Amino acid sequence: MEMEECELHNSLGLFRVAVRFTLVLVLVAFLVGTGVKAGLEQQARNELLDYPDYLELYENATRLGMEPGDYYLKYIAPKKHPELVTPTVVVGFDALISSLAPPKDEMWRKIEHRHFAISRREAFLRTFIFLLVSEIVLVLLSVVVAFWALRSQRVAGILSIFSRVISGISVWWLGVVFILLVIYSALPDDILISPGPGAGILTVLKAMILPVLTVVLMSFWRLAVEFYMLLRREILSPYVSYKRAVGLPENRILLSVFKAISVPALSVWFSHLIEVEGMVIVVDYLFRLGGLGQMIASSFSGAMAETFYFIPSLFAFPLLVFIVLNLIISVSIEFIKPKLDPRVG
Template sequence: MGRAISRALLNYLLLILLVALISGIGIKDYSFYRADMKFSLMPPAERAVIEANASSMGMDPYDYYMRFVAPKDYPTLAMNPLHAGLYVLYHSLFDPDYDYPVPRKLMVVRTLVLTLLAEITIILIGFPLAKLALRKRRLRSTVRFLARVFNGLPVWAVAALFSLLIIMSALPNYLINGLGASTSLTRNLAYMAFPLISIVLVALWEFVEALVILLRDEFGKEYVRAKRAMGLPERRVERHVLRAVMPSFLGFLFQHFVEVSTLALVVDAFFGLFGLGKMLEWGFRISGDLYTLDPDVFFYPIAVFMVVNFFVLLAVTLLSELLTPGGGGVEA
């Protein structure tokens, strides 16, 4: 078990470093972009000081500014990409420099609640549906068809259809007008209804199809036929099969959780749930040839999901090891 956890930790550390490296490249480019704009718009008096200092060192004023002056306002300019990425991820998570119109904790809670509700709903619907699809070929074909359809249909398209439904029906328009800073539990849960349905409708069918394939392969193995030949009740046979596929299922479930988290960000931004998806929208804005990146805003959702996914991965790894034969779990 210790080896599996160590391997998971190592893999996640490598993932953090990769994300930090990619983030750092983007941050350094943006810092250079901001510093370049500031130099071009610098008042004559400040420019004269820069030119005098540069001349005394035998340097070009622009090079002097970028090397000695700009890093004071944009510290990531003086860092390598990996250092810059780690710096921004840490800074956005623990020391943000941004005045949020909605409390950050409330935005995190909304996104995580939506994600967990969607994943739990998919599991509760998906397992019975997959077991039924194993026995009914027509339902299995329908599930496969729907999985292909919704794999090619973006979640925002489904969200747009529900938005039109709200507008054209007697449902209250506040369901699509933005939740804002409301802390009412009833209002928050009511507002999540259509975002939740949108995510479940898109993500359910792929989940069911994968589960059907996993269970069908396991039911076809020799030990299952032997247990049935021994006269064991079908319910006990199913328990054996579920115990056997659980480690593989947990690995798939982690990947599915990450996918659902991404859908939650998209739906959140579309419906104005004011969660982490809205924060991403605030953090990166483009207007013509100009763009604005607020690192503390844009990278905060990334940092949050890396922390959340780390604990989910750790829990999945522990459960997988306990349920693997010889891993400490109880025999079925």
């Protein structure tokens, strides 16, 4: 009976993942599609300035009570830019898929390379390494601090206070502090050097020291508090007191506690991971690591409307990467949960 309930719960979990993924994909596609269509509208308005039959267009627009620009966008521009009359979500979805490779149009390919010269594969690997190293360090640190807090109420109090304080500070603030400390101290400035295209792994890892430290110091507090609360609640359970009373080794008791909290701990970790991904994007741009964060920032260029560029391919690719990455992790967690559930086996 319990096995059937767990299988049903697992199926519902996968269904929730599918629904969540679909909603996120549709929202992101709508966002990207809106940006693409806005860029095409601006491009079409610029084309209107050189339109050869402008006088005829002006007469037709006046006859319909329309502005020339609106007339051009509605009746003429869609022949050259069919995306203008295509549903926004469809345009965005096409842009997401197309972002897996450099633009086919030579002009957009040159624009993309001028603003972000690092390849997609290299940018993805840099961000993946950055995220992986940060997660390993902060999870281990969170577990250690959570156990420390269990043994000391003073540490638990300090952890709770710092968690509330740090949650109100932006991650870029600590990054700027580190940058200023390096600039105005005896530390070598080369740890702030942005690794360019084709940089070696050691150069990239060296450049990630301060970024990883920034993410870990700004994010592990809340995760440590969550782990501490799970451990504390489980250790105070009657079955733990019973096992201690019958003289079971402490290691076996802790192992059973770990197994009992493993499922909720996975959910807590994944929720925290999504927050860390946002921090990684910001810190990547702040330290110019040449990853997906800098790629997103490079998709917007220009301070004035006349010189503003939106490069859809640079904006869509990082979003697609994080959507797929989170989908893979979500599905993996749903398959792992039944194996960790103490009610099974």
